[in-house]
Amino acid sequence: MPELPEVETIRQGLTDTIRGKQISGFEVRLPKVFKVAGPERDQRIIGSTILSVERRGKLLLLRLSTGVTLLIHLKMTGQLIYREGAGIVLAGGHPTNDMVTAVLPRKSTHAIFRFSDGSELFFNDQRTFGYIMLVPNPDVSEVPLIKAFGPEPLGRAFTPARFGAMLKRRPHAKLKPLLLDQSFIAGLGNIYVDEALNLAKLHPLRLAGSLRPAQQRALYQAIRQVLRTSLRLGGTSDNTYVTIRGEQGDYHRIARVYHRTGLPCPSCGTLIQRMVVAGRGTHYCPVCQRTPRGTG
């Protein structure tokens, strides 16, 4: 579930709370969620300090002082919840946070980091698709998983010209599956692809090579706009996503098409339709987003 805006919101929260802290304990309650890449035997987690919390696509990167890096992928239902200390409710604490943190660890808590100051970080995941992976490299750009990622859509290197060139290289790809492909652009998922395509008035099945220059630019702008808007609102909490303090994001309140089947398109009022593309529920306006394939 978490896509770029949600993961970035979590990254910022982690930077504010655990950067610089020393890990005094690391507990894995469901072994399969913890993966070790390569022959690294010494895990070098306990006793290390968190140097930085970074993000690449939907992947979180925790650089540790011992030279290793922890990669955390939340997949569909993963959460990271921070708590100052067991049983401690801070004066002025957020009610939602208090409710969420009071019941930790819970059934879906599969790993726990404990810090030397008494604070804790809980990794929860209902569907257990998410993982924490230890990689020995301090430089993660060589990790195959990350090396395969396309550009960051909010990064400086992602320009309209580059996007145009990228589309030109995949002329026969349908827009929806193409934008979901992390090796094309890193960080988009089902929500923001649907939102961006509606904003750009492009059909999900439209072929990438058929876009006129103005439409390429519109799609570029739409991708950046929906991501920035969602980031400003703290992400989408349609389902299990919450911030590290247990707070909801607000983007779903202003979503254009996502999970709005049968409701009016914000541009023209036509009722939003749902279809399945690339095995994913796909929401679109049949009027704004006409012409599946043509040069339209």
Add this chain to the structure above:
DNA sequence: TGCCCCCTGCAG
């Protein structure tokens, strides 16, 4: 490029 799959929980 399109399935199948990893899982659990929840809506219908």
Add this chain to the structure above:
DNA sequence: CTGCAGGGGGCA
């Protein structure tokens, strides 16, 4: 009860 869910790796 069945079907469906926002990710994405592996397979033909």
